[in-house]
Amino acid sequence: xxxxxxxxxxxxxxxxxxxxxxxxxxxxxxxxxxxxxxxxxxxxxxxxxxxxxxxxxxxxxxxxxxxxxxxxxxxxxxxxxxxxxxxxxxxxxxxxxxxxxxxxxxxxxxxxxxxxxxxxxxxxxxxxxxxxxxxxxxxxxxxxxxxxxxxxxxxxxxxxxxxxxxxxxxxxxxxxxxxxxxxxxxxxxxxxxxxxxxxxxxxxxxxxxxxxxxxxxxxxxxxxxxxxxxxxxxxxxxxxxxxxxxxxxxxxxx
Numbered sequence: 001x002x003x004x005x006x007x008x009x010x011x012x013x014x015x016x017x018x019x020x021x022x023x024x025x026x027x028x029x030x031x032x033x034x035x036x037x038x039x040x041x042x043x044x045x046x047x048x049x050x051x052x053x054x055x056x057x058x059x060x061x062x063x064x065x066x067x068x069x070x071x072x073x074x075x076x077x078x079x080x081x082x083x084x085x086x087x088x089x090x091x092x093x094x095x096x097x098x099x100x101x102x103x104x105x106x107x108x109x110x111x112x113x114x115x116x117x118x119x120x121x122x123x124x125x126x127x128x129x130x131x132x133x134x135x136x137x138x139x140x141x142x143x144x145x146x147x148x149x150x151x152x153x154x155x156x157x158x159x160x161x162x163x164x165x166x167x168x169x170x171x172x173x174x175x176x177x178x179x180x181x182x183x184x185x186x187x188x189x190x191x192x193x194x195x196x197x198x199x200x201x202x203x204x205x206x207x208x209x210x211x212x213x214x215x216x217x218x219x220x221x222x223x224x225x226x227x228x229x230x231x232x233x234x235x236x237x238x239x240x241x242x243x244x245x246x247x248x249x250x251x252x253x254x
Contacts, residue, residue, distance in 0.1 A: 002042035002075075006068055009093075009243050010041040011118065011236055018044050023053035029197070029212075030113025030144045036106055037061035038135070039119040040083065042068040042247075043076045050078050060106065062086040064094040067247025091173040092243050101127045106138040114139055116147040121208055122175045125166040129188060136192040139215040144197055148208040151224070154181035176239055186222045195219035204232040 007013040025031060026045065032054055040046055040061030049056055059081045063069055072083040084105055089098040101123075114135045120128050135145045152167060154160055165184035170176035189195065194213035202209055205227055 006042040020048035020051040033112030038116040043072045145213040150179040
């Protein structure tokens with residue numbers, strides 16, 4: 001089980017959400033095939049996939065937090081499971097002189113499933129376009145992207161320019177939470193070659209949408225329902241100035 005300090009950084013701390021004691025198939029449309037976990041953190045899903053029966057044919061998890069990757073490599077061991085440090089800039093998890101984005105370390109059409117939980121909710125607009133296209137590139141035709149998004153309706157904000165499609169809540173670190181225009185997401189998915197496989201509206205108004213996208217040749221537009229969920233609060237971890245040292249001692253990462 002990942003240490004509490006790591007679990008606090010990624011959100012859920014209850015050990016039960018890191019566990020899969022019954023060996024349940026997590027994603028019936030792909031998690032027994034070749035899985036790419038984009039933003040694997042300290043291995044919440046990796047740990048469940050190792051317990052899954054059958055396990056994925058292959059698994060590659062990447063994250064920009066070097067200490068978490070080190071922990072996963074040491075503690076989540078299975079022959080077909082690999083973890084790599086995605087060494088791009090993040091104000092909290094990976095500060096320093098680093099690129100803002102990078103290509104995903106996977107071959108074209110090599111994956112059945114890409115998992116991107118709490119990824120597109122934490123990257124700025126141009127990076128979101130880059131990574132949405134990268135996810136489409138590495139997926140096989142018919143492959144699934146399991147993603148989460150914060151969404152708003154730009155039509156309600158008359159002052160926004162045509163090239164502005166995201167809202168940011170933190171003046172120091174814009175990636176603390178990023179909220180995208182619904183119509184922008186529809187257009188971005190069509191351009192990348194994705195249509196909806198399953199859409200789950202937020203449980204609380206304004207919280208994240210669970211959107212599973214399928215890579216297809218001629219995608220249909222996403223059908224996004226009105227967010228009519230009740231008002232409420234489900235606060236993420238509070239921003240930390242620099243959490244990159246967590247789990248990083250003697251890691252070999254620079």
